[in-house]
Amino acid sequence: MSSIAIIDYGMGNLHSIAKAFEHVAGRERVVVSSEHDVIRAADRVVFPGVGAIRDCIAELRRTGLDDLIRELVASRPLLGVCLGLQALFDVSEENDGTDCLGILPGSVVRFPRGMQDSDSGEHLKIPHMGWNRVVQTREHAMWADIPSGTRFYFVHSYHAVPSRESDVAGTTGYGRDFASVVARDNLFAVQFHPEKSQHAGLQLLANFVAWNGES
Amino acid sequence: MGLAKRIIPCLDVDAGRVVKGVQFVDIRDAGDPVEVARRYDEQGADELTFLDITASSDQRETMVHVVEQVAGEVFIPLTVGGGIREVADIRRMLNAGADKVGINTAAVFNPEFVKEAAQRFGSQCIVVAIDAKRTSGEHEPPAWEIYTHGGRKPTGIDTVEWAQRMTDYGAGEILLTSMDRDGTRDGFDLELTRTVSDAVDVPVIASGGVGTLQHLAEGVTGGRADAVLAASIFHFGEHTVGEAKQYMAKQGIEVRL
Structure with a gap:
């Protein structure tokens, strides 16, 4: 029986994402854990996260989960969600500059204050909160049965700026087009919350359960 | 512009049951929060808000179970308000599966609570609920005062200043209810909504007074709200959330269909 481990490092509640995976998992076991052995034994790993990036990285380092994530990403499918996407990059502007995991080259920046919509002139609020479109910039097994332009639920004030164009798998427009999905080898990471994105989100999670790590 | 304006049905829950009459034609138990939540989810609600109006504190635990059950079946954002007074209340609701908590009276009595909550749990899950009365x-130039205790007690605090202070303290969203319009079905106080929405950087949810689909649309166009919240227009089966979205889309408002 295969299993999915959701990494628990004390950043935010994992109830929703665990429930959503249980909803789409067939015979796969879903575990929420901070134990290295338990996570290492899983076939697929989910790296979630909400809150502040400095606390996130500090907890990962304290628990040694940062090295474990670097190790696992070479050998099995890994899904990053929200802060779990941002933490993959080299550095974030948040908390006066925070060094991150450096698994993907690039940085994380804040949406500037006072952004306006280019069409309507409307004042764009921060956080970017609500249902926005994700335009698929390349084919990927994780996009199965999800049309390009589908809406997902976002809530964030910072976004990734990948150095390599080839790492981008989806973009979203909010004052600017930003990389809302990144992918490389076994890694697929999303800025939105699939566990809160109704049918489309559950489909993405189901795709992850079926994905063998080849794009 | 890609971001959709949100439609949020609001459910009042007393001792674990939805009150103020929810009537769907084909629902088994109109008082069961899980059934009602599932129905709104099927209709395309963008989020759900539960307001715990339970008077006695020993029944608060009931709300935790309600949230757990709903979060296990409905995969859209859930906000819980009512009786959120301390950090432990927030943690309990988030652990049960809520995505955001609404803080109202406790913020007025102890503004630092909002700061502490935002630092500990992140701004994204802290909604400050404001009950405003003109x-x-x-x-005269327009002015609104905030009220606490479900709109019964005046505070002498100016609504716009308060909204700005709360966002400075880390509120990630403002739920703005007009006490003058709440329950009237005369439409939102658009001047109030617009004034607050223009004054803060975070999203504003308009609330209080919706009686027609046109009112929902006006909350966005005239009130410049980022989301609109309504209860009775959906509860009594007059309109579905889907109808509301179709109506708004026809007026050029971006919604998730």
């Missing part, structure tokens, strides 16, 4: 006369 205090200016007809030919």
